[in-house]
Amino acid sequence: MSAGDRPGLLPVEEALAKLMSLAESAPITEVERVALADADGRVLAAPLIAGLDLPPWANSAMDGYALCLAEWRGEPMAVSQRIQAGSAPKPLQPGSCARIFTGAPLPAGADTVEMQENVEVDGVGRVRFREPLKLGQNVRPQGQETRVGDHVLPAGTRLGPIELGLAASLGMAELQVRRRPRVAVVSTGDELVEPGLPLGPGQIYNSNRRLLITWLQRLGCAVVDGGILADDLAQTRAALSALSDVDLILSTGGVSVGEADFLGVALREEGELTLWKLAIKPGKPLTFGQFRGVPVLGLPGNPASTLVTFGLLARPYLLRRLGVQRVEPLGFAMPAGFTWSKPGKRREYLRARLEGGRVVPYPNQSSGVLRSAAWAEGIAEVLEGSTLVEGDSLRFIPLSEILG
Amino acid sequence: MSAGDRPGLLPVEEALAKLMSLAESAPITEVERVALADADGRVLAAPLIAGLDLPPWANSAMDGYALCLAEWRGEPMAVSQRIQAGSAPKPLQPGSCARIFTGAPLPAGADTVEMQENVEVDGVGRVRFREPLKLGQNVRPQGQETRVGDHVLPAGTRLGPIELGLAASLGMAELQVRRRPRVAVVSTGDELVEPGLPLGPGQIYNSNRRLLITWLQRLGCAVVDGGILADDLAQTRAALSALSDVDLILSTGGVSVGEADFLGVALREEGELTLWKLAIKPGKPLTFGQFRGVPVLGLPGNPASTLVTFGLLARPYLLRRLGVQRVEPLGFAMPAGFTWSKPGKRREYLRARLEGGRVVPYPNQSSGVLRSAAWAEGIAEVLEGSTLVEGDSLRFIPLSEILG
Structure with missing residues (x-):
């Protein structure tokens, strides 16, 4: 046991704060550019900065008629052009109005839109506005939502459907994201057998491996299957050595000062090992250490404990290593x-x-x-x-x- | 407009109930077997039934000593075997106890475990139990969690890390799931340009396509990119015809009785079209119809409306077509x-x-x-x-x- 051990139980907040500090001292900083189609679940490496105004030009919020309010004296107006969404309007002919549809650009000279339900069109196609009109009504001004140079999303944002839709709205086809963390999942315990294989006497199926691999993939990790560590020191050391290029070794099944714990022995001999007793149930024992410089996080082995400690501690740790600020779940x-x-x-x-x-x-x-x-x-x-x-x-x- | 249209606004609950009923009349029932590694986000096609007891045999919840309580009279007991997790114990020798570790099978004849912290071991290796012992303490009985034949998960369960871990614990390497729904995403609007391309006058970038494709993939759908429908009836009809093998055509940009709405015209001519005005903001207009038998759901085109109507209405509709019962979010x-x-x-x-x-x-x-x-x-x-x-x-x- 190292000097970091404590005689009492470690409150969850303190454990989380320690893990955040460990994560911040080992950030995963490499950056890659990925297409939006490959960016779900990834973490922004740089702020997303708007390269254009949104909307890029003033446009109509309604199907209706665009006019220059100052030119309207109550009389019917001729319709001088028709503007569909996607078209480029001509400047508005003085004294006239323009037929306009939702999302279509306002013509130069127009500043107000009346919705079609509120007008009458006379026999010669002129438009009579019946309601009192208000300057700028039904117009979405250029840059209303976003202006060029706005920091739309901060670095460290996790990308999902909304953020990718937002990036698309700004015309971006690729984003700079942190590379995927490489996480090795290892289990300890001679009793574990993989699903699909026959179960011998005294054996049980390995459920944590599937739980954690699926979960880590949802978190955007590249998972390395480190298998089941043998109850043998030389083999344990060899297995850990083979994982020298990962960002984290995640073990389940517990690390202890126990007699048959070769993972614990290997860490103490060639790395570092801190055993925490958490004030948490299920989940009490948690291990943090390193093997030849590779961080190792040891979760308790029963699945409900794995669930709670991974969700409340390991998940925030991994996200913070990617620079994510909001790592705690809503409660x-x-x-x-x-x-x-x-x-x-x-x-x-x-x-x-x-x-x-x-x-x-x-x-x-x-x-x-x-x-x-x-x-x-x-x-x-x-x-x-x-x-x-x-x-x-x-x-x-x-x-x-x-x-x- | 069909007879299903209403003059007033349709409350959200009524719209959801209609969509549920439409979904239940068009279930996606084809089944496929997939490996656990490919099953995240899929929907169980049949109940998951336990093929073994969990735990498969009585085992120790602690590192300690196993004994037959009725044989213990207060005197120290010799240790007759040592049982690691993963090993197959011999029957307990009468009058003795067994060294046992967490998760290891209880030997035949033993019924009680005392944790190692509570015993003393004397000079000849005999174990003295100090505390009063209770029959069955620290023993996890066979089948405590699950018994052979238990329905562990119902058909219609969405699979995630927990459910896949559970399936693994039962030794299952594959699961029967519903096939992925094939969903075509089409946008309407000549003003839309895909990200990465230059923006012409009057044009904006298509954000809904990325929003919906990402989201649909998270829901386990196989997404077909139906592109942007042209403002032309023949081309619209041809584009829809090319989507004859999908389970749903999801359009954004609105379908209306409007002058330039060729999607609406195509549906009225060769299918069916119901326009709903929902009592929802953002999101009022929603369309349900079919084109030559393929269901069509039309969401409003502005992204915040798309978000709300997809999340609260289209998402439950798709999940229910797969047989998912719990389709509504927690609030x-x-x-x-x-x-x-x-x-x-x-x-x-x-x-x-x-x-x-x-x-x-x-x-x-x-x-x-x-x-x-x-x-x-x-x-x-x-x-x-x-x-x-x-x-x-x-x-x-x-x-x-x-x-x-």
Whole structure:
């Protein structure tokens, strides 16, 4: 154990703050240009700066008639041109109006649009405006939304459908993003077998590998399958050495001072190992270290613990290494639909649903139960040392906030 | 216009109910088997049924010592075997205990585990149990989590990291899923130019195409780029005919009874067209129809309207066609951090953030502003006909609930 270990339990906030600081000291800074089609889930490496005004020219918000308000004296106006969206209008002929459609550019000289429902067209095609008109009505001015040079999105923004639509609206076909983090997933435990293979005596199927690989891919990572570490020091060392070009080795199954823990031995011999006991349930043991300079994060091995520690700690760590500022999920103060009478030493994360606007936990919160997470809509946070009666408020984090 | 049109505004719930019924009458039922690695975001075609117990055998929840409680009379016990996770134990020798590690199978004859911290080992290696022992303590019984034959996930479940981890834990390497929906994205409007190309007079960049393609891919759809429909009836008809093998044609830019609307003309001539005026802002006009039997959904063309109508109506429609039951996003009753004094005829969806636990809308809610959506954390729902003062409750839907 290193000097970073503590005798007591480490509060979740402190663990997160330590991980943020570790992430900021090892940023992934390499940049690549990718087409918008390949940019979903990636992180902007530079601010997105508008290269044009949006809209690029004043345009009509309605199907109707464009005029220069100062020229209108109440009399009907002739229609001197017809402007479809996508066309380039001529300057407005003085004293006339223009037929115009939604999104079409306002002709030079026009400043006001009346919607077609509010006018009458007489027998010779002249337009009578019936309602009082207001200067600039139904006109979207040039640059109303965005001006050339605006910082539209900051560096560190995670890109999704909205951000990519926004980049497209500015005419950008490519974006500068951070390269994908390379993350190796390794499992420890001789009892683990991959799905599809027969199960021998004493063996169980490896569920964390699939959970983490799928999740890491959603976070934009390039995943390296590091397999299952053998219960042997030389083989463990060789397996870790083969991962020298990754940005993170993510292990599950726990690292400990235990007798058969060769991952722990390898880290202590050729790197660094800090064991944290977190004030978190499920999930207590967490390891941070490095092997020959490659950061290693060790999550507890039972799937519900892996879920909570990955979602609340490893996910923010990875995103912060890419420069993402907003790494914490949204949480909502919601009323409890249950009673919590035994205050715990650790902060408890319950797999829960909302029923009638109240938080209802899955009946069996045993930490081995991944099924509860599939049932759940979110995780509900019961603070250390607290009790709850029905109606008391607690924080509810939708799973959608951490799974992508 | 068909008989389905209504003179008034259609409430959002009614529009959703109509779309659900349309989706259920056109389910996508073809099934394919995919490896877990290819199953993220797909929809289960059949219930996931457990083929084994979880855990498959009773095992130890702790590092410690396993014994048969009835044989223990308070005296120290010899250690007759050592059981690592992954090994196959021999039956427990009567009167002895077994060294056992977390996750290792309990030997036949043992029923109780004491954690190593609570025992003393004497000079000849015998174990003295100090605490009172309780039958079955620290033992995870076989089938505690899942029993053979359990329906672990229902058909219609969307698969993500948790569900795939769960399938892996049951040893499944492949799953039966619905095939991907094929969705064609078409835009209408001569003014639209794709990003990367130069912008001519009166032209703007097409942002909806990128928004929708990215979003549809997140929903597991195979996207067909139907391009931009020309302002010409014969070309529009030819373009639609080329899309005869898709499950949905999704158009943006509006379909109307307007003069230049060739998509509307083509649908009326060779299919069906219903125009809905929704009590929703942004987003009022919505079209449902078909072209030679292929369903067509027409969303309004400005990006904020596209966002809201796709997220609240088209997304549930597509998911329901795959048999997904839970298609609506989670919403949270949160206090308003603003005043809303003008009751509207339409339900208004504000791009908003949470600040200090209160809902704060983006200052400019003009429907052309996709930038507000990139700033937002969710959309907040102001009901038709209602006013709000600070602290009043309104529904807040996290964007993460609709973007995936």
